[in-house]
Amino acid sequence: MTRLFAIGATGYVGGSVLSDILKVYPDFEVTALVRTQEKADLLKTASNGRILTILGDLDDLDLIENATKNADIIINAASNSHLPSLQSIKKALASKKTSTLFIHTSGAGVLADSVDPAHYNPSKEYSDVKDIDEINSLPDTQPHRPADKLVQTIQDSNPDYVKTAIVSPPTIFGIGYGFDNKISAQIPYLVKSVVKVGHNFTVYEGNTAWSHVHIEDVAALYILIVQKFVAKESFPSGYKGYYFVADGTPHLWKDVAMAVTELLVARKLISDPRIDKLSPEEVEKQFGLPALFWGSNVKTIPDLGKSIGWKPTKSSDSEFWASIDAEVDFMQKHGILHRTLSSH
Template sequence: MIPHVFITGATGYVGGDFLHVLMMAHPEWKISALVRDSEKATKLISEYPTIRIVAGDLDSASLIEEEVKNVDIVFQIADCDHTGVARAIAKGAAHHTADRPCWVIHASGTASFIFEDMREKTCGIQRTKEYNDWDGLDELLNLPDDACHRDVEKIIIAAGQMDAERIKTAIVSPPTVYGPGRGVIKQTSIQAYFLARDVLKRKKGIIYGEGNNVWSQVHVQDLSDLFLLLGEAAAAGGGNATWGNEGYYLSEMGSYAWGDVSRAIAQVACEKGYIPTAEVTNLDDGELMGENLGYGQLMWGSNSRGTSIRARRLLEWTPTRPTLLEEIPGIVDGEAQSLGIAPLEVPTVLCEA
């Protein structure tokens, strides 16, 4: 049977890259995409003529419920903090039967791990706590209510618990996502890209606190491979994947310290002539939480560490793309081009580490 698929976030960074992979791997699948912008919808159809556009947004609850009711697999790769779309998906999935279950694959994020830093207002310190999705599964399913994304995850988890025969759920929780996207509309991410952009605007390197805080990382193209593996498992009736209470997948390919990223951005920006020196300046609390850097503590000052065991062990997911540090030159060039910044005349000695 050819599966019917409904996807949200198809014009975004992660969702767009995944749609590219899905269309290349399974052009025979029947795919519908929720798109609110008619211009973006036209671009999507131009690239993928067989796709069916569902005109609406994440607040179109009745529309989403109806779509989910009539498909086999749902990929929710849009706003992971939108409770309305999660509830609509859960309601639509409840219409399914045991002989034709609904497979719901929801994209969350490991900002859910930063609650200790947010509670204590710490920035740049290293925390050793590391989550995993194998023997640490119960901890992931029961994160505190003040954790980021937790309210939406609870809706997805509850839907899978309501009737495990009719509703099969999986949560994919990526950490820092980076790398060139292959989607039609958006090809860049946020965390490291916004930091590079701010460095270029300030004309100097910046670091948050001690810079010892650690995040896990995943290249967007490796992440898309994981979504595809889960989709293929769903189309095969579950495959080797686990679902419901065992359907929580971290997705990482190692970790990095934000201080190393900050210094690498400054070094590369200097060597390329965008800023006059590779030195980095430590931001104080006022600058960190100021108007222009309100998300600084969340994105660049916190810790989010997790180990992906489940996808590797069950699905043979093997991330192979470059690390975040290896992608820094391309990120700096891309942000400079976006800002229209031309190289400065910089003596090479100033860029020595």
């Protein structure tokens, strides 16, 4: 029986991936690290007892090391910056004597050019095949980069038995279908902050763009990599195993701001249609958001996944723009946007 250890199973990405894993591999023994007994009970119930749990967090390093030693497949979708837990995974994998796969979730924010318009590089697109050497040479100051670097050393520590892959999504959209959190990050965080503050913003003119991908297409890549591993087929791994996932045309953040404002006004969640053009410092101060994720350029070309058969089916531009309303609707219905005009 294949044993899978999941970190981040209650999350948007991890939950959606695991949900697909349970469908495709009914015989896998799945164990998840969870932070509370409440989450353990939730996972048990939501998965009909299929998911076993270990109570702990990313700082329980011995626990992570042992769980990794006892697994054939490890999926990390909890943090792309927590180095101590990745060191524990590396330590455990270095001594494995059976074939093991580690899939780490990073983020295409690693490519972010700048929040300073003087240093924008809007024409730059990164292919995970053609530009892999450049991607692997990004400085440590880029988001997620120290964790990516650490993960990329793991396969070399035990090349006969260990394969690693990094999945690096840009903006993920769509309602998740895991066990607990079902909403993504960038657009939901933006929506929540705008509802709280009462109006919207762009970082400067908002003339920066990110690639996007639907959560189902993200999960499909994890499944594909797992399938290759289980079937003992070769697939790019280690330093060459850095997978982008994206489709369609990168969205401009000023267009997202306009779409969000229109929707929130129509739903009477805000009354003020203004969109302030703010500096990164003002964004952080007024909206409590790190401006880089709404005010830089990140454009990815997923050549590597396509080379092993990944085909996005839900990530078109029309799906992306339609999903903003669906995400706001979901957040409103689930009490995530509890502030309405009457409470302003």
